[in-house]
Amino acid sequence: MLPERIGYIIWVSDLKxxxxxxxxxxxxxxxxxxxxVVMYVNADRxxxxxxxLDKQFFVRKVERSYRNELKTEYTKNTEDKTHFYSM
Structure with missing residues (x-):
């Protein structure tokens, strides 16, 4: 089983x-x-x-990615209008 991962967006001052x-x-x-930089880390660490990361000299800011918490299951609440366009 895959471990739980957390995404971070890390703003850096030096790409080297x-x-x-x-x-x-x-x-x-x-x-x-x-x-x-977009980086993924195991949730336990x-x-x-x-x-x-905050101690590194080249890191300006670290933001957490909320992609895991976004809803990715979509439902269609409107009626299907394709029958109006068929011949």
Whole structure:
């Protein structure tokens, strides 16, 4: 079974130092233009990793990703109008 993961958006000042983030979790995406990194961390280590990330000199700000809490199951509440357009 897969462990629970938490996503972090890390705003950095130096892209050369982003290579050091691999030791804290899985780096998913690096934006070279906007200088941010999307990283996933195991939920049981999330708090201690957050404290360690705040101590790094190249980290400007760390935000938590709320993607896991978004509703991804959609329902269709309107009626189907395709029968009006069929021949």
């Amino acid at each position: 130092s982003v290579k050091n983030l691999d030791r804290y979790g899985t780096v998913h995406y690096i934006s070279k233009r906007l200088h941010y 999330a708090e201690e990793v957050l404290k360690q």
